[in-house]
Amino acid sequence: MQKKIIALAIASALTMPALATAAPTVYGDVRVAYEITDTGSATTGTGVTAAKRNQVADNFSRLGFKGSEDLGNGLTGIYQMEGRVMTDIGASNLFSENTYLGLAGSFGTVSLGNHYTPYRMSTRGLDVFGYSTADNRSLMGMTSTGISQDATFTDVLAYMSPDFNGFSFAAAAVGSNDNTLGTYASSAAAELSATSISAKYGMDNWSVIVGNQTITADDSVTPTNEGELTATKIAGTYAMDMFTVGLVYEMLSDKDNTGAKTDRNNIYLAGTYNVSDMGTVKLAFTQAGTLDVAGTETKNSGATQVSLGYDHAMTENTTLFATYTSIANDTAANYGLTNAGSTAGGQAVTADDDPSAISFGVRHSF
């Protein structure tokens, strides 16, 4: 007994938490590829600026901790901390992905944290090359300011509805304190906020999705930092035996402080076909429309991207993959391969050049 008391005293002295809940689940995935990338530049370049590069690239490996507690009355407390691990260089960005605390019940889920927005989540699953060099965010969601409408936002209050006979919706308000979404409003005086909504109606083999998101920058010191970035999309999926197809139509409208707008429409079309129990052939096509600046079309500012891949599922948790992707930029367009999915992306591209990449990799979830 005496020992027990001492042990307790020590535990209390060392601020050990009194009661632990069920141990958190440790989960994640490891996604690594050998990639050959080419910016399409005729100038060869040297070192890390070389046009052609061979490299081991991380394809969005993640590490997370999550758990829940039953609060009674049909209410559950849920938490998650999830971040990126760059397996190619041994760096990490903990906990840059969905990291939140929330309440779930028959009313749906409410959460506070660093979170993907409904706009992003609503069609992320339609990207058949999501989290690879061929990730469709090279063209989709990318505003004229360099801010992606598909970025992760800080300070997010999110609500996700339950499923009402196939219908569900989500809404999020993004607070103003911590969001510094790139160069568009890098001024310390800028206040950034956003609203994001999405709705989905799905049956056994098809679904229709709509989404809308507005990012607002207020800045009373440097008004040129002010503006409003709006994105709207409609998407659909259809599955039949061995086939799945998905289509996304997206309208981006970026308004600066004078009210002048830069508009662009994007189309994404993707399909998968199961050639065997373990093998899937995947094909995707993206088109970035020409820019419309204050009502005037910028000629030859569009681009198209074609991606072709094969996935071979070794087990439920492990898949080998091979992917080829290429962007055809019009003469005035300089879209590069995104680094939103692979560390091999993100190289700057000169207008009219056509970047491409070949990847061989493995994905494993745990």
Added chain:
Amino acid sequence: MQKKIIALAVASALAVPAVAMAEATVYGQMNMAYEVVDNGANTAGVGTASDSTNNVSSNKSRLGFKGTEDLGNGMNLMWQMEGQVNGDTGANTLFNRNTFVALSNDYGTALWGRHDTPYKKASGKSNVFKDTIADNRTIMGGGAHEARLSDLAAYFSPDFSGFNFAVAYVGQTDNGLGATGSTVASATSIAANYARDNYTISVANQSFSQKDKLVAANKGDNTATKLAGSYSMDALTVALVYEMLSNDIGGTKTEGDNVYISAKYMVTDKGAVKLGYTTAGETKTGGATNNGSGASQVALGYSHMLADNTSVYAVYTSVDNDTTATYGLGQRGSTAGLAAANAGEDPNAFAVGMRMSF
């Protein structure tokens, strides 16, 4: 057999430890709030210093790993790595919280690492709004003393019929106590605590000492002494902390006294109404009173346990700075705070949050 050899070869090639000890426990806490904050730092009236901001804040959310090993003969080893996770921005400072290795037996616990000082721990429980924007360290501790320190070696005594004591020495290399150039900084921290069924008394002293053979202006001591007590009666717990701060680094002595009073009343077995009041007395520099340098803070809140490890809370706090005082709500409890307000401004905040331990 062949398989086993191959497995061993693979294991060794990948440098996986062959035999694991007792498993490490993964634990932590998420504490997130929606806060409407006026930091009272309104220079341009914009951005994070804006008159009023709405934010999602992370209130000391954390992740840790810990374990123990029985060393035999009544000796136990404990280790812990714990760090802060900012759930609002997805950033982390792993492992800046209590991260240590400790040995304990019937004669007490010896600990090495980064840890709360005995001074901080002596009145930690009285801070009823700990890990919220109404945390009493807006004023208490003078910004430096209610902290955890690196390079810490500590001894925690066992419990002698309600009495225990703790001493810590903080080494000079990594502690960040103003050690620059030729300055050598170290610290000592001691506390004595006595607890009975319905009351506690603590006394504590902590001193940061800077020595400098070349630059006299870097020499001196920054000292804090406190007396704290708490009393419980049925559903009510009240606590009082009196703190004396004295800092003569640079040659001129700055002094100040702070008082903190808190009360917690359990209105049901799950719901608690909490009240906190802090005053910062006017400081003295070189014996002369700095007029208008005082401040007071009021905090009022309610917390409700939803289950063993989950609670929700609402809290309001307001700082009343005298004409020259610049106390800000700070980030000791919430990422939404700012360290300093403009002189005479009155920062205030309202927060609704949720806390979950795992």
